[in-house]
Amino acid sequence: SYLQERIHKLDPKLSSIIELNPEALQIARELDLERANGKVRGPLHGIPVLLKDTIETGDTQQTSAGAFGLVGSAAPKDAFIVERLREQGAVILGKTNLTELAGFRGGPDGSSARGGQTRNPHQAGAEVGGSSSGSAAAVAAGFAPLAVGTETNGSIIVPAAFNGVVGFKPGVGLLSRSGIIPASHRQDTPGPMTRSVFDAALMLNAMSGRDPHDAASVDAPQGIDYTALLKPGALQDKRIGYPVTFSANGESLPVDNSPQFRQTLEVLRAQGAVLVPVDMRLADASRYGELLYADVKDELNDYLAKREGLPVKSVSELIAFNEKRDGTDTDHQPTLKEINASTLTADERQPLWDAMIEDFRGTVDELITQENLDAMVSDFDTNSYFAVAVAGYPGISVPSGKNEDGVPTSAYFFGARGSEPTLLAVGHGYEQAAQKVAKPSL
Numbered sequence: 001s002y003l004q005e006r007i008h009k010l011d012p013k014l015s016s017i018i019e020l021n022p023e024a025l026q027i028a029r030e031l032d033l034e035r036a037n038g039k040v041r042g043p044l045h046g047i048p049v050l051l052k053d054t055i056e057t058g059d060t061q062q063t064s065a066g067a068f069g070l071v072g073s074a075a076p077k078d079a080f081i082v083e084r085l086r087e088q089g090a091v092i093l094g095k096t097n098l099t100e101l102a103g104f105r106g107g108p109d110g111s112s113a114r115g116g117q118t119r120n121p122h123q124a125g126a127e128v129g130g131s132s133s134g135s136a137a138a139v140a141a142g143f144a145p146l147a148v149g150t151e152t153n154g155s156i157i158v159p160a161a162f163n164g165v166v167g168f169k170p171g172v173g174l175l176s177r178s179g180i181i182p183a184s185h186r187q188d189t190p191g192p193m194t195r196s197v198f199d200a201a202l203m204l205n206a207m208s209g210r211d212p213h214d215a216a217s218v219d220a221p222q223g224i225d226y227t228a229l230l231k232p233g234a235l236q237d238k239r240i241g242y243p244v245t246f247s248a249n250g251e252s253l254p255v256d257n258s259p260q261f262r263q264t265l266e267v268l269r270a271q272g273a274v275l276v277p278v279d280m281r282l283a284d285a286s287r288y289g290e291l292l293y294a295d296v297k298d299e300l301n302d303y304l305a306k307r308e309g310l311p312v313k314s315v316s317e318l319i320a321f322n323e324k325r326d327g328t329d330t331d332h333q334p335t336l337k338e339i340n341a342s343t344l345t346a347d348e349r350q351p352l353w354d355a356m357i358e359d360f361r362g363t364v365d366e367l368i369t370q371e372n373l374d375a376m377v378s379d380f381d382t383n384s385y386f387a388v389a390v391a392g393y394p395g396i397s398v399p400s401g402k403n404e405d406g407v408p409t410s411a412y413f414f415g416a417r418g419s420e421p422t423l424l425a426v427g428h429g430y431e432q433a434a435q436k437v438a439k440p441s442l
Contacts, residue, residue, distance in 0.1 A: 001025060003093065004020060004024070004093075006142065006143060007020065007094075007143050010141060010143075010442060011138075011141075011143065013119065013124070014118065014119045014121055014137055014138075014141055014442075015097055015115055015118050015119060015134075016097055016118050016119075016133070016134040016135075016137040016138040016143065017050070017094050017095070017096055017097065017115075017134060017138060017143065018062075018064075018066065018095045018096060018097050018112075018114055018115040018134065019053075019061055019062065019095050020094040021057075021060075021061055021092050021093055021094050022060060023059060023060070024048070024091055024092065024093050024094070027091050027092075028046060028048075028091045031045060031046045031089050031091065034089070040089075041087065041088050041089035042088045042089060042205075042206065043088075043205075044085065044088045044089055044090040044146075044202060044203070044206050045088070045089030045090075046089055046091060047089070047090055047091065047145060047146060048090075048091045048093040048144045048145065048146070049085055049091065049092055049093060049144060049146045049147065049148065049203075050093050050094055050095070050134075050135060050138050050139075050143065050144045050146070050147040050148070051092060051095055051096065051135075051147070051148050052095070052096050052132050052134070052135050052147070052148060052149050052150055052190075053066055053095040053096060053097065053112075053114075053115070053134075054098065054102055054150055054180055054181040055079050055081070055082060055095075055148060055150065055179065055180050055181075055190065056075035056077070056078060056079045056179040056180065056181075057074070057075060057078055057079070057082055057092060057095075058074070058075060058076055058077035058078045059074065059092075060074055061074060061095055062074060063075045063095070064114055065098065065100065065101045065102055065112075065181050066098050066100040066101070066112025066114045066115050067100055067101055067105065067112065067113060067318070067322075068113050068114060068311075068321075068325060069310070069311055069312045069317075069318045069321040069322060069325075070181075070307075070310055070311075070312070070318075071114070071310075071311070072309040072310040073307075073308055073309025073310065075179065075307070076308070077179070078179065079178060079179025080178040080179055080209075080211045080213070080214070081148065081175055081176055081180075081190055081207040082179065084206055084208075084209055085148075085206055085207060088206040090146070090206065093143075093144050096132075096133075096134030096135045096137075096138050096147060097110065097112055097114075097115030097116070097133060097134030097137075098110070098112060098115070098118075098130070098131045098133055098134055098135075099112065099130035099131035099133060099155075100112035100113060101181075101300075101336065102131040102152065102155060102181070102183055103130050103131040103155065103335070104183060104300075104335050104336060104339060105322075105332075105333050105336050106332075106333055106334040106335030106337075106338075107332065107333075109127065109128055109129055109130035109131070109133060109159075110128040110129070110130055110133030110134070110159075113322075113325075115134065118133040118134050118137050119137065120137060120140075120162060120163055121137055121141040121163065121440035121441075121442050122140070122163070122164060122402070122406065122407060122408055122438065122440045122441060123405075123406060123441070126405075127162050127407075128159060128162055128163065129159030129161065129162040129163065130155060130158065130159060131150075131155040132149025132150060132155050132156050132159050132160075132167075133159045133163075135147035135148065135149040135159070135193045136149065136159035136160050136162070136163035136165050136167065136193055137163050139163075139193050139194060139195060140163040140165050140440050141440060141442060145194065145195060145199065146192065146193075146194050146199060146203055147192075147193040147194070148190050148191070148193065148203075148207075149167065149190070149191055149192075149193045150180060150188065150190045150191070151169045151187075151188070151189055151190075151191060151389065152183040152184055152188050152292070153187060153292075153386060153389040154385050154386065154389060156169045156193060156397075157380060157385040157389075157395060157397045157412065158380065158385065159193075160193055160397040160410065161380045161397045161408065161409070161410035161412070162407070162408060163408060163440075164399045164402075164408030164410075164437075164438030164439075164440070165193055165194065165195060165399065166193065166194045166196060166197055166199070166200050166396065166397065166398055166399070166427070166431075167191065167192075167193050167396065167397040168191045168192050168193075168194075168197075168200040168203075168204070168394075168395075168396045168397075168423075168424070169189060169191045169385075169389070169394060169395050169396070170189055170191055170204065170394050170420055171189075171393055171394040171417050171418065171419075171420065172186070172187060172188070172216055172392035173189075173216035173217050173219065173220055173392075174189070174204075174208060174217075174220050174221070174394070175189055175191065175204075175207050175208060176209070176211035176217045177189065177190065177214050177216070177217075178211050178213040178214050178217075181300075182296075182299040182300065182302075182303055183292070183295065183296050183299065183300070184292055184295035184296060184299065185216065185295070185299065186295065186353055186357065186392065187292075187389055187390065187392060190207070192204060192207075195437070196431065197230065197396070197398060197424055197427045197428040197431050198227060198230055198428060200396070201226035201227040201230055201424050201428075202226075202227060204226040204420070204424075205224075205225060205227065208220065208224070209222070210222065221418070224420075226420065226421060226424055227424075228421070229421050229422070229424065229425035230424060230425055231425075232432075233429075234425040234426065234428060235268060235271035235272055235273045235426060235429035235430065235433070236271065236273075237272060237273075237274060238272075238273045238375065238422075239273075239274045239276055239372055239374050240268060240273050240274070240275055240276065240373065240374060240375050240376065240377050240413075240426065241276045241277075241278040241367055241368075241371055241373045241375075241376045241377070242261075242265060242275060242276070242277060242278065242376065242377050242378060243278060243279070243280050243378050243382055243384070244277045244278065258379055258381075260379065260403060260409045261378075261379040261400075261411075263400070263401070264377065264379075264400050264411045264430070264434070265377075267433050267434045268377065268430060268433075270433065271429055271430075271433050273426075276371045278367050278373075278376075280363060280367060280376075280384065280387070281363050281366075282363070282387075283356070283359040283360045283362070283363050283387065283390070284356070284359060285356070285360075285386070285390065287352060287356070288390065290342070290344065291344065291349055291352055291353055291356070293335075293338055293339045293342045294342040294343075294344040294345075294349055295349065296339050296342075297315060297339045297340060297342045298346065300339070301314050301315055304317075304318070315336065315339060315340045316340055318336065319333060319336055319337060319340060322336070356390065357390060357391060360387050360390040360391040361392075361416075361417075363387050363391070364376070364387065364388065364391055364414070364415070364416055365416055368415065368416050374415070374419075374422055374426065375413050375414065375415045375419065375422055375426045376413065376414050376415060377412065377413050378412050378414075379409075379410075379411070379412065380397060380410055382412075384412060385412060385414075388414045392417070393415065393416060393417055393419075394414065394415060394417075394419055394423055395412060395413065395414035395423070396423050396424065397410045397411075398410060398411050398412075398413065398427045398430055398431050399431070399436050399437060399438045400436050401434070401436040401438065402438055406441075408438040411427075411434075413426050413427050413430070
């Protein structure tokens, strides 16, 4: 009830929550009773968790991606990862705001028709990032210790960086996407957004598992304790690559131009890491948007056709619904219209996607192999998160302090497929040594 009161008091200025779960308090009481009777389900027993409003819950809450066109009957059952969280005793506290339709309507970061404009708890006018804006802002504001975001491209990493929280994007397939409003099965993944790396590891433990309804999850690793490597000395002798130049406004800048990143490297070096300067090549992303939008059209149409009790059954119906509701004076859904105009077929897309994903994986794999690296570190501003997302690889954003404007900064660690345990260990080692928790002013 403390968190609910805190949300009622402070969230009107932040708009990070779309709705609260009316059953949360009763569920918490039942879990407290279980604990009192000696049954503890795991480390998340009784811990409140917020979910991005793209993640289905089989209760009275909506799953609408912030869009009024998706408000109607609640989803029939929990998403796979929500089932796992509940089994572990987590309390679903509510749903968080986001960039509407996970950014695919076309509007400001953190803004949705249902939820309004999410604000950064550190500075009301600062960038909030998208699309998991509400999950990041809510954790930063102390509305819940744990939240779940989703990412297709940057949607966990970017808001985590801007709001000064930990954001972990697993490799595609590690966590099931069943019961999550889709964009592209090639890139979509849910992931933890937390106050600490350890908490992110606990959430991975709780949410991971093979799901027969998600083909990418069939080969997911089993039985890994993602907290196992999070211990003192984790950075000793780790070979960590870093880009020698940053790209800002189209021009390459030396690392020395980023005092924040230079400090991150100093912390890593002091902990015994071996830092290796590298040149990370850029893969060809010229057709990325075209391919992604065609995926979104097919997958969102398929999803809407199957969801019962919503006002719309397709992307074109959603566009018409928005026109009727919001008028036609301005183009308030440019991305959605572009998606609906996509004509590339699944067969035409497949070889193009395969080639592009392979190319982007190479940008990471080549460096890891050539330099025998355990991980890479960059400033998220280098857009390395884009390459990692297209590759379907894991990455983690860890707070690195605040800049001269008082806005959070972050270090971004990433690696090849299957490197989640190492990335968590490296991120945890950095976090513990740097001690750069970014507390918001609210």
